[in-house]
Amino acid sequence: MKGVLGELQVNLAARFFLDKNQYKLFKNVTLPTEDGSTQIDHIIVSRYGVFVIETKNIRGWIFGGQNQKTWTQKIYRHTQKFQTPLHQNYKHTETLKSALQIAPEKMFSLVVFVGNSEFKTPMPENVVYGGAYIRFIKSKIQPILTETEVKTIASSIESGRLTPSIKTHRTHVKHVKKIVEDKQRSLDENLCPKCGNPMVLRKTRSGVNQGKQFWGCSGFPKCRMIRQIP
Ligand SMILES: [Zn+2]
Known part of the structure; x- marks a missing residue:
């Protein structure tokens, strides 16, 4: 009442x-x-x-x-x-x-x-x-x-x-989550986050970092994505 x-x-x-x-x-x-x-x-x-x-x-x-x-x-x-x-x-x-x-x-x-x-x-x-x-x-x-x-x-x-x-x-939250997941998957499977090709181990040819290894996209030179190895 x-x-x-x-x-x-x-x-x-x-x-x-x-x-x-x-x-x-x-x-x-x-x-x-x-x-x-x-x-x-x-x-x-x-x-x-x-x-x-x-x-x-x-x-x-x-x-x-x-x-x-x-x-x-x-x-x-x-x-x-x-x-x-x-x-x-x-x-x-x-x-x-x-x-x-x-x-x-x-x-x-x-x-x-x-x-x-x-x-x-x-x-x-x-x-x-x-x-x-x-x-x-x-x-x-x-x-x-x-x-x-x-x-x-x-x-x-x-x-x-x-x-x-x-x-x-x-839907927006789901969408953002998918982007994060896709990024994580490409990291896990060592794929290029930009084009999806496998990343391959390469060596720096010149400069101060000469001989240092890094991950480069196997789609090179079409895709120039690289990932430094810490
Ligand atoms: Zn790539």
């Missing part, structure tokens, strides 16, 4: 305080990741940037800073550590960024505490209580995306057409 209330708080605030023609709100967006999927509570897309919002429903006193990996919740006499939602949301933002192919400076990560909590340490700038997130969003007044970009991003999120770019990324 509490969780639902928290979500509602964010949804309602958005509905009442953000012009829906300028700010497009998306709820519970599932994004594919390398190891499964991740869910983003809220994404708000506007000309002022893409806001990635994580809601955190936690009660009690909160202790935590910008750069700490874990934060602490104190309720009555119980103390409990939890992963900083900033770190969690950073991963969400990164995933969305690669799916949408947008520049990092056009995205804002925002954590909203919706439970009955109180920070006992200074709150990082992008961590707020309840409806105060509206103020954070409205503090961004510089348009950084065009109307068309906003439309494209919104429709990508809407249609769930976020998979292709991640697949593309995976």
Whole structure:
């Protein structure tokens, strides 16, 4: 119930305080990741940037800073550590960024505490209580995306057409891996990395290195690839 209330708080605030023609709100967006999927509570897309919002429903006193990996919740006499939602949301933002192919400076990560909590340490700038997130969003007044970009991003999120770019990324990783493997294979089998012909042992004929051996491509003189023997 509490969780639902928290979500509602964010949804309602958005509905009442953000012009829906300028700010497009998306709820519970599932994004594919390398190891499964991740869910983003809220994404708000506007000309002022893409806001990635994580809601955190936690009660009690909160202790935590910008750069700490874990934060602490104190309720009555119980103390409990939890992963900083900033770190969690950073991963969400990164995933969305690669799916949408947008520049990092056009995205804002925002954590909203919706439970009955109180920070006992200074709150990082992008961590707020309840409806105060509206103020954070409205503090961004510089348009950084065009109307068309906003439309494209919104429709990508809407249609769930976020998979292709991640697949593309995976294909890219595979491609790079293949290049590295091919290079390693040519080293193992002592083939020329440039033309694939076997490398043969040769001797330097003149100069300071005279008599020194090296691997030269058997395709010489067509291919002049050499590999020094350390
Ligand atoms: Zn060669």
